[in-house]
Amino acid sequence: MNYGFETDGFDVYDTSDPAVPRNVGQYGPQGACHHIEVDPERELLCVSFQGGQFVGIIIYDASNPREPVEIGRFDYTEQKSYSQADVGEEAFGSAHRSYFDPRRELLVVGDERLTGTPGGKHIFDIGWQDGSLENPIPIGFTVSPNARRMEDNWASRFDWTGHHFTVVPWGDATLLISADWHEGVVLYDITDPTDPQSIDRYPTGDGASEVTPNDTVARFGDPPMAWKAAYTADRDLVVASDVFTGLYTFELAATSN
Numbered sequence: 001m002n003y004g005f006e007t008d009g010f011d012v013y014d015t016s017d018p019a020v021p022r023n024v025g026q027y028g029p030q031g032a033c034h035h036i037e038v039d040p041e042r043e044l045l046c047v048s049f050q051g052g053q054f055v056g057i058i059i060y061d062a063s064n065p066r067e068p069v070e071i072g073r074f075d076y077t078e079q080k081s082y083s084q085a086d087v088g089e090e091a092f093g094s095a096h097r098s099y100f101d102p103r104r105e106l107l108v109v110g111d112e113r114l115t116g117t118p119g120g121k122h123i124f125d126i127g128w129q130d131g132s133l134e135n136p137i138p139i140g141f142t143v144s145p146n147a148r149r150m151e152d153n154w155a156s157r158f159d160w161t162g163h164h165f166t167v168v169p170w171g172d173a174t175l176l177i178s179a180d181w182h183e184g185v186v187l188y189d190i191t192d193p194t195d196p197q198s199i200d201r202y203p204t205g206d207g208a209s210e211v212t213p214n215d216t217v218a219r220f221g222d223p224p225m226a227w228k229a230a231y232t233a234d235r236d237l238v239v240a241s242d243v244f245t246g247l248y249t250f251e252l253a254a255t256s257n
Helices: none
Strands: 008-014 022-039 044-052 056-061 069-075 095-100 106-111 121-125 137-142 165-170 173-179 185-189 197-202 226-232 237-242 246-251
Touching: 008 044, 022 056, 022 095, 044 095, 044 106, 056 095, 056 106, 095 165, 106 165, 165 226, 173 237
Parallel strands: none
Antiparallel strands: 008 022, 022 044, 044 056, 056 069, 095 106, 106 121, 121 137, 165 173, 173 185, 173 226, 185 197, 226 237, 237 246
């Protein structure tokens, strides 16, 4: 990934000799490429751009990994921006990460915002119904459960926007497990992709009184500030990190109504 505005989006490397990787090409528009998601089963890439010549997502055919070919894109600049939206209203900006639903023709894209209206998570139809890889269609949107506007100071930046997440097929359901900064770890149900819902939350580090962060971390205000949540299917566990208070391990479990 190339985050500079004057470089093409991403590089491709030949790693047949892992000790000496070779650059074999550069692809994508100039701009701040933030994340590349590889789907080896579908032989696809989804590339998220946060700024520069292009903002949004581009989907590539990666069947020839040395020469990925663009299939389709969704241009955020043609959509309503967060600066024009109220909290919770669907808008687009600063595409941060994307993940394919492993069982359905869906793509989940999270936006991350520094200040103002917080970014949310979009669900795109890429073949599920009317959408396609050539024409991704947004069909669902959600923000974190306590989302609110963020002030333009370091102690409030990022607080209620989305961050790292993962898609988890779980029985008949499809879940998102997300580290949503000041929300902590949030569990979303996207079984109905047109109506994603937050269903559980754990405030990592909430109430911690003995935290003594260094000067860099202290600029983020107070815990919780959840950074990343990852799922391992073989052990059915979630591991999450908080920039203030460290690592947390969770077990997914069914609840009775």
